[in-house]
Amino acid sequence: MSLWEYANPAKFMALSARILPYLAIASSCLLLAGLFWGFFLTPADYKQGSTVKIIFLHVPAALMAINAWLMMLVTSLVWLIRRHHVSALAAKAAAPIGITMTLIAIATGAIWGKPMWGTYWAWDPRLTSFMILLVFYFGYLALWEAIEDKDTAADLTSILCIVGSIFALLSRYAVNFWSQGLHQGASLSLDKEQHVDNTFYLPLLVCIVGMVLLFLTLVLIRTRTEIRSRRLIALRLRGI
Amino acid sequence: MFELDKYTDTVLLAYTVSIILLGTLIWATLSKSKRIKRALDAQEQKTDDKR
C-alpha cells in the first residue's frame, strides 16, 4: 500500500479520525507545558529583562508562518502533478492557520520591539518579509473564495501558490538591498537563539514542537471539514 | 524563579494577543467543523432515506 492511497478522501477520513485525538492531546499538552515553563519558570534575561519570555510565542509562530506556506507549496505541487483532491484541500486548510501564525509573529515582534527598539514597527528586512508573506496569504485565500468551481479554484490557487512562492523568495532577498542602511543591527530573536543557554532553549524547543503539532491538528481538522463540504456539494448535485 | 520586571505590560500584552488569536483560530476551526459535519450528516440521512 503506497502513501498515495491516503489521498483517497474516504481513506484519509478514516486515518485522520484515528490519529486526531492523540495529536490533539499531544499538541495541547506540549504547547501548554512549554508556555507554562517559558512564562513562569524561566529567569529574566540580563539584557532584555522579562521580554525574553515573548520568544516562546514569537519564534514558534514565525517558524510555522513560513512552514505553513511551504506545506501549501508542496501540496499545491502534488495537486497539479498527481491531482489528489485531499492535497489541494489541505493547502486550503493550511492558509488561515498560516495567516494566524503570521499575525502572532508580527504582533509579538512589534510588542517586543517597543521597549527594545523604541518603536512598534520598523521597516526592518525581517518584519517587512513577514508583512509581504501576510499579503500573499490574503491573496491566496481571496482567490479560493472568489471561484465557484472547486477544482478550478484548486488549480488556480495552486499555480498562484507556486508563482507566489518564487516572488516571496525574491522579495525576501530584494528587501536586503532595499532597506540597507535604514535599520542596522535589527537582529531578531532567531539570531540570538544561538547564544541563549539551555534555560531558554529547552522550553523554546518544547513550544516549537507543540506549535508544530497544533498546526498538524488544525490542518487535519480543517482538511476534514473541507472534504466533508465537498461531499456535501457532490451529494446535493446528484440530487438524491 | 517567576518574575516580571518593568516589562510586565509588554509580556502580558504579547501573551494575551497571541492567545486571543490562537483561540479565535481554534474556535473558528472547531465551529466550522461541527457545522459542516451536521450539514453533511443531514444530507447523508436524506440520501439514505431516498434509496
Next chain:
Amino acid sequence: MLLNVTNLNCRRGPKLIIANVSLSVTAGECIILRGPNGSGKTTLLRFLAGLSDNAGIKTYNNSIAYSGHLDGVKSTLTVNENLSFWAGIYATNNLDKVIKKLNLEDLSNNLVGELSTGQKRRLGLARMLISNAKIWLMDEPTSSLDTSTSSLIFEAINLHCKNDGAAIISTHINLNIPKSRVLNMEDFAVKREDEDDPFLKGSFQ
C-alpha cells in the same frame, strides 16, 4: 480515421454530465449530436476540442477547429482585419478564396460592429474555413439564423465533408448531409455506476 474517442467521461464543474462516450470519425463523415438542453452536447464538443482533460481522445490528424456559441470576432476591427488575423494564427493563405466563397467581398472593409447576426455567423464560418482543419466542431451553428443563412452554412459543411473533412455538429434542425450520422446524447447519459466522484466513494466517519 480522423478522431477516436474511447470511454470518455465529461464533467462540467463537479458534475458528471455524460459518461462512456466511444466514437470514431472517418473522413467525409458528419456527426450530428441530438439531445435536449443540458444533455451535454456543448460539454462533449468542448472536450473534443481539447478545452478540458483529453484522456481518452485520440486525434490522428491534429487539426481541429472549434466554434462555440460565440463567434470570436472583434467589433472594432473590419471583416478583413478579423479574418486576416485568424489566417495569421492558423498560418494559412486561403483568405481571399474564403472571402469569395462566402460572399464577404462587399463587406470586407466594414467594421464587424456594423454587421447583422447572420453576417457575424458567416464570419465564424469563415474562420473554420481559414483554419484548413480536417475536423470541424460546431456548437449550434445555425442558432438564431434564417433559412437562407442556415443553408449557406450547411452547404459549407457539406462541401467540407466531401473534401475528406469531417464535422461534428450539435443542432436541432434537420440537415441534408449525405453521409451524416445522428448521435443521441441519451446513449451517454450518466448511470449510477458511472459516478466517479472521489468524494462520493466510501463512507466517512
Next chain:
Amino acid sequence: MKSLILRDLRLAVRSGGGFALTLSFFLIVVMMVPFGVGANLDLLARIAPGVLWIGALLSCLLSLDRIFQLDWEDGTLEALATSPIPLSGIATAKATAHWIITGLPITIAAIPLGYLLNLETEAYIWLVASLSVGTPALSFIGAFGAAITVGIKRGGLLLSLLVLPLYIPTLMLGAQCVTIGSETPIKLLALVAAISLFCIALIPFACAIALRANLK
C-alpha cells in the same frame, strides 16, 4: 504570434483607450503627490524615484484586466486555445502587446514627469534604464494575474490584490536603482533585468496552466 500582437495593438488604438488612458492616469498619479505631500522641491526630489515607479506600476495595473477579459467574453480565447498556437505562446504575445501599449509609453513619459518632481539630473539615465528593463516584468506578471482572474466576474479588485504583492521585488529594486546615493545602481539594474528575463521565460507557462484551468 506576430498577428496576435499586431491585432492587440490595433484593438488598443481603435478603442481609443490604449496609450492615452494609461498615460493620463500616470500623469494624474504623479500630480497627486505634490498635492498630498506639499510642494517642497527637496522633498519631492527625494521621493521622486519611488513615486515614479509606483505611478508606473499603478498605470500598468489599470489595463491588466483587458489582457484576457475581452477575448474571454467574445469567445476569441476559446478559439485561440484550440488553434495550433500553444497557450504559453498566446500569453507571451498578449503580455508583449500589453508592454508595448503601457510599459513603453510609461518609460518615455517618466522623463517629463521626473522633471515635474524635481528628479536629480544624474538619475534620469537610471530612471529610463530601470523602467525599460523593469516594465516587461510588470506586464508579464500582470498577464499571469489576468489569466488567473479571467473567469471571475468583477475580478478587478482581486486582480490588484494578487498582482501587487508579486510586483514587490521589481518595485524595490527598480526604485532603489534610481535613488541617488544607492551605491551600486548597475548591480540593481542587473537584478531588475534578471527578474524581467525570468518572468519572460517562465510566466507564460504559468499563464497557460491558469488559462487552461479557466477554460475547462
